[in-house]
Amino acid sequence: MDITEYIKLVFTDYTLRTITMGTAILGAVTGMLGSFAVLRKQSLLGDAISHAALPGIAIAFLITGTKDTNVLLLGALISGLLGTFWIRGIISKTHLKSDTALGLILSLFFGFGMLLLTFIQKQPNANQAGLDKYLFGQAATLVESDVWLMAIVTGICLFVLLLFWKEFKILLFDADYTKTLGFNTNFIDVLITSFIVLAIVLGLQTVGVVLMSAMLLAPAAAARQWTDSLGIMVFLAAVFGAFSGVFGTAISATQNNLSTGPVIVIVAGVFVLVSFVFSPSRGLLFKQIRFIKNRRDLQLHNTLAFMFRIAETHENISHPHAIKILNNFQGFTKGTLQKLVRKNYVKLDGSMWSLTEEGFKIASNLYNQQSDNNE
Amino acid sequence: MSNAQLEIQVIASLVAIACAIPGTFLVLRKMAMISDAISHSILPGIVIGFFITQDLNSPLLILLAAITGIITVVLVEYIQKTGLVKEDTAIGLVFPVLFSIGVIMIAKNANDVHLDVDAVLLGELAFTPFDRLIISGADVGPKSMWIIGSILIITIGLLIAFFKELKVSTFDAGLSASLGFSPAVIHYGLMTVSSVTTVGAFDAVGAILVVALIIAPAATAYLLTNNLKRMLLYAICFGVFSAISGYWLAHVLDASISGSITTMLGLLFFMVYLFAPNKGVIAVMYREKQQRTEVSLLTFLLHLKNHTEESERHVNHLNEHINWQKVRSKTVLDLALKNNMIQFDKNIVSLTEKGDEFTSKAIDYIITNKDAQIEHMKDDFFLFRG
Incomplete structure (x- = not known):
């Protein structure tokens, strides 16, 4: 199937359109809120929350007996919030560190959830099949009302985000200062954490508890590489998230036996990889290039300084010297010599070189600076 | 099995x-x-x-x-x-x-x-x-x-x-x-x-x-x-x-x-x-509550020590001046009385000799921050422990 055909199918086919819309919106909202999680160094909180939501789903099913998505997600939301606040309690009330608290809540809640799920499976209730889709998510089960729910929640998130933008931003970068300004930091903190929980819970149906944390982190981590401005980062993260959703859905839809969740996570991972390598200011590639360039510049200066020291001993600065005497000096290569010639610092004459007027001036400056630094 | x-x-x-x-x-x-x-x-x-x-x-x-x-x-x-x-x-x-x-x-x-x-x-x-x-x-x-x-x-x-x-x-x-x-x-x-x-x-x-x-x-x-x-x-x-x-x-x-x-x-x-x-959470909460009471007690004693005039030491006045709620002031007063640190005289509160000594030591501790001075006080109070 070629691309145009696929795009046409996205617009005509109900299921594909719903899933594409759903994953795109999900990616956008998780990317948006994930930016805050990443910047607040709460990256793994998402992992803990998504696992902690599982018992909520099971209990909601046990109580109501329905498989209505909204009811189950409400259960997930409550249990996710419970997990989050217990984590905060453990960190603030005991001397256990945050990583231990996260790991504890994650595994304990998840294990309890599995106990309930297996318990439900043994019940004589034919309705229970399919609860385990929340483990890895099944984008195929998305229906239009789910997408509407996601869209509404995303709208609310966006609205609150814009409303409290200043507060969120200041809390992010200087919590103590925020407190002295008289903001209720606890309230802002709880608000933003609750929205992160909400976004995670929304994604459970599509991506599943196990992989949800990556949806939260990957777009934000990728966006972080391209900018130092919070607004742009949030926007970029939303875009990356949405594209991960769309591309992931496209890839999994055109292949057999590929579940959507893992594919979306891998696509998001590719975004991160590309950003890590190719981002102009922070990326590894340009960092390496800058590093090499700096080293070359240094070598050039070294060669020039060495030449200057030789030329200094002669009355006539343009007195020619043999290239050979440069060879025992480290900074010298044929390339650097050529570069010096091109910059018109040095004149070449067969196997002899001589400093030009300009080269001498530059080099003496350089040399003076160097000796200044040495003193 | x-x-x-x-x-x-x-x-x-x-x-x-x-x-x-x-x-x-x-x-x-x-x-x-x-x-x-x-x-x-x-x-x-x-x-x-x-x-x-x-x-x-x-x-x-x-x-x-x-x-x-x-x-x-x-x-x-x-x-x-x-x-x-x-x-x-x-x-x-x-x-x-x-x-x-x-x-x-x-x-x-x-x-x-x-x-x-x-x-x-x-x-x-x-x-x-x-x-x-x-x-x-x-x-x-x-x-x-x-x-x-x-x-x-x-x-x-x-x-x-x-x-x-x-x-x-x-x-x-x-x-x-x-x-x-x-x-x-x-x-x-x-x-x-x-x-x-x-x-x-x-x-x-x-x-x-x-x-x-x-x-x-x-x-x-x-x-x-x-x-x-x-x-x-x-x-x-x-x-x-x-x-x-x-x-x-x-x-x-x-x-x-x-x-x-x-x-x-x-x-x-x-x-x-x-x-x-x-x-544990309960132990920590209990300890925090104790410490809060003790800090209040200390504030209270310092207040008494600083004010010789009777109007400042009247029971009713203390309530509004230090701005504690009724319940807490009662706990603090009880604690102080139990330790023989204050005495009542027609609703006027004053420090006993022991209370006076204690307060001086506490001030000394706060100023110099030396542990040696409070060794024996540790038994009575959580506040000075660790």
Whole structure:
């Protein structure tokens, strides 16, 4: 199937359109809120929350007996919030560190959830099949009302985000200062954490508890590489998230036996990889290039300084010297010599070189600076 | 109790012990989440190993999976070293991607591979007794028991051999480096042991329970003691207790054994979290309340000492001046009276000799901040303790 055909199918086919819309919106909202999680160094909180939501789903099913998505997600939301606040309690009330608290809540809640799920499976209730889709998510089960729910929640998130933008931003970068300004930091903190929980819970149906944390982190981590401005980062993260959703859905839809969740996570991972390598200011590639360039510049200066020291001993600065005497000096290569010639610092004459007027001036400056630094 | 039931409990207990030992050090080194990352990212290693060996219990598969675990650690550290993202983000990025690759590899080969994701995630302890190890025709017990048993013996051997080094490097990395133990060797040694344990245990109990068994007993023990040896011992006891009681819980409910073991671990942690003598939530809250009262008492006494005029020391005035609520002022007054520090004279409060002396000492302490002056006061008050 070629691309145009696929795009046409996205617009005509109900299921594909719903899933594409759903994953795109999900990616956008998780990317948006994930930016805050990443910047607040709460990256793994998402992992803990998504696992902690599982018992909520099971209990909601046990109580109501329905498989209505909204009811189950409400259960997930409550249990996710419970997990989050217990984590905060453990960190603030005991001397256990945050990583231990996260790991504890994650595994304990998840294990309890599995106990309930297996318990439900043994019940004589034919309705229970399919609860385990929340483990890895099944984008195929998305229906239009789910997408509407996601869209509404995303709208609310966006609205609150814009409303409290200043507060969120200041809390992010200087919590103590925020407190002295008289903001209720606890309230802002709880608000933003609750929205992160909400976004995670929304994604459970599509991506599943196990992989949800990556949806939260990957777009934000990728966006972080391209900018130092919070607004742009949030926007970029939303875009990356949405594209991960769309591309992931496209890839999994055109292949057999590929579940959507893992594919979306891998696509998001590719975004991160590309950003890590190719981002102009922070990326590894340009960092390496800058590093090499700096080293070359240094070598050039070294060669020039060495030449200057030789030329200094002669009355006539343009007195020619043999290239050979440069060879025992480290900074010298044929390339650097050529570069010096091109910059018109040095004149070449067969196997002899001589400093030009300009080269001498530059080099003496350089040399003076160097000796200044040495003193 | 049938033979199979006994074997399941033995396997669960062995897994619990094997997990508790590296878990204690991971919790102390603030690397608990690494175990979560390892337990997820060994999946591709397991799948590749399974393609090659077609046997979930083969040593080659364990080796491959353990290598994937170490690759995870290295990758996380590499990403962290580039400075592009923080450590926790690095962990959160690496393991879902590796896990996804594993899930997709399973899904693409679903038809010809007897391996499904649920089994990897949850394990099935109930089936372990059926996979027997047969040496020259004789049945010597379930394979899992032998695997986890040998891992446990190696772990204990390493623990005894390197206990001192582990201890020093956990609590003071700088000191251990200056003493000549390479922190890197110990770090990667611990990571290797954790990976191998996770892989060896996951077949029986699944990836998530491994995390629970690594973190929860150690965290519970950490709330009860500050002594490393005792913490190890407690962690092992908690692990084994949850393993056995969890098995019976599952038996009663007819539900997943690994789920019930985790639930037992959770209950145990919750109880200790609430009721631990010094570090439990209730103890901490009680102590905080005591300290609050004592600070109030001190403020009150200082106020009395500073004001000689009677109007400032009238009971009614005190209430509004220091702005305490009725209940609290009553507790403070009672405490002061009980300690013979104040006396009433027609609703005028004044310090007794003892109270005066106490207040002077307290001021002295606050100003000089020297511990020696308050040694004997410590018995009466929480405030000055530690």
